[in-house]
Amino acid sequence: MTRHIERQIGNLKEKIQRVGTIVEEAISKSISAVINRDVQLAQRVLANDEAIDRMEVEVEEECLKILALYQPVAADLRFVVAVLKINNDLERMGDLAKNIAKRVAQLEGAGPIELPPEIRTMAMQAEEMVRECLAAVIDGDPVLARRIREQDDVVDAARQKVRKRILAGIQEHPENVEALLRVNSITKHIERIADMATNVAEDVIYMVEGDIVRHRPDD
Amino acid sequence: MSIPPSADPSAQGPPVGGSPDRLAVVAAGGQVPAEVHERVRQTPAVLEIDRFNLWYGVKQALHEITMPIPYGKVTALVGPSGCGKSTLLRSVNRLNDLVPSVRISGEMRLNGDPIYDKRMDVIELRKRMGMVFQRPNPFPMSIYENVVYALRIDGESRRAVLDEVCEKSLRGAALWDEAKDRLGESALGLSGGQQQRLCIARAIAAEPEVLLLDEPCSALDPIATGKIEDLVQELRGRYSVLMVTHNMQQASRSSDYTAFMYLGRLIEYGPTTDIFTKPVLRETEAYVTGRFG
Secondary structure, three states: OOOHHHHHHHHHHHHHHHHHHHHHHHHHHHHHHHHHOOHHHHHHHHHHHHHHHHHHHHHHHHHHHHHHHHOOOHHHHHHHHHHHHHHHHHHHHHHHHHHHHHHHHHHOOOOOOOOOHHHHHHHHHHHHHHHHHHHHHHHOOHHHHHHHHHHHHHHHHHHHHHHHHHHHHHHHOHHHHHHHHHHHHHHHHHHHHHHHHHHHHHHHHHHHHOOOOOOOOOO | OOOOOOOOHHHOOOOOOOOOOHHHHHHOOOOOOOEEOHHHHHOOEEEEEEEEEEEEOOEEEEEEEEEEEEOOOEEEEEOOOOOOHHHHHHHHOOHHHHOOOEEEEEEEEEOOEEOOOOOOOHHHHHHOEEEEOOOOOOOOOEHHHHHOHHHHHOOOOOHHHHHHHHHHHHHHOOOHHHHHHHOOOEHHHOOHHHHHHHHHHHHHHOOOOEEEEEOOOOOOOHHHHHHHHHHHHHHEOOEEEEEEOOOHHHHHHHOOEEEEEEOOEEEEEEEHHHHHHOOOOHHHHHHHOOOOO
């Protein structure tokens, strides 16, 4: 016989997986919209944000219910607490995808701006991190989680390169300043998404091993 | 999305350090080394249990128990029924001496004095430890006389001393406000929860070196239980408490250290916060989360 709390935790796991899926999709679409300058796709991302918000609230309510009714301890407690935080991070990732999508819409009509090639690399890396952090959550995989933390540096480095290119671009074509600032803001959002994936990875390490590794880059 | 299908939620993160299955080894009659956290070893001990074994006839009920009981702290013994936690508690003040078939080996020391030494006077030993049982057992006399009982049998008759100890003990047991106007009334007229606090007052009146609590709340309703748990919190620091409990939440709320026992063995023993948030052994994890036991 499965215990009640195990069923609740199983449901919670399915729910957070659903939030993860929909957020991952939003990120992937928003990045694709940037690269292909696809405004329609960007609009779809914007329209879907409300669903993410709704699901986030649902997951939070579920966590609070389990805490109040079952008073979980040890692995159960760590799972519920980690999900509470991961849920929050996923929702913020969803917001970042929305922000990216907004910029795509704003870029329309800005004329042909060449996107720095590193954006693509950076975006792919960030997407990979998001995919992997969700897999780490579902599998409770601290090895994968640690790998994700390392990847964040790659994204940060790419972001610096993109920034330099944008600054150079502004100096070369001051008339494009507004559009280029929007591109800059898109890369900033992508970088933040990678940061959030790193947070999620750190929560997975806590969930599995019970150690809080945040602010301890070497662990 | 490329996430693999959801794994069994119960497979969520076994903590590191668990051998294949200590509990299965124990169930097969084997011995496993106890996981005693460093922080327990570092705390000064009021009571030391050292390679203690106990048999009821041919059946061994305790196996090689070695554990220090920290001074001035609350230590909870948890484990499924039959794990030996009550037997261990009763061995501390030699209540098991009263069971004819009991045989022991190993040592226990109370503040350095060997409890099972031939020269140890058992009555004196029990005066140094207070014990509170599952069911409140007030003596059929007044509240006042219950509290000062230990002093009376020690020959204390000065009213001022008795009054002072009575008030101090009842205050210590969080019963003073409820009992101060009825000290002369029979203790049997108190509610179950009040009777249990009276028993704690009676135990602490003798200024024991260790207070032994054997499932002190198992016969009480939730409100009375809450009061006893609050009281145990209050006692921490002033008394060294060793408590047996079936109630996990009680252990997690009331104790500083928790020892998990299984089939007469000590399995894991550490600070309560660690045992209930990140135990070292997955066997302990399985027990505290209710997946086993």
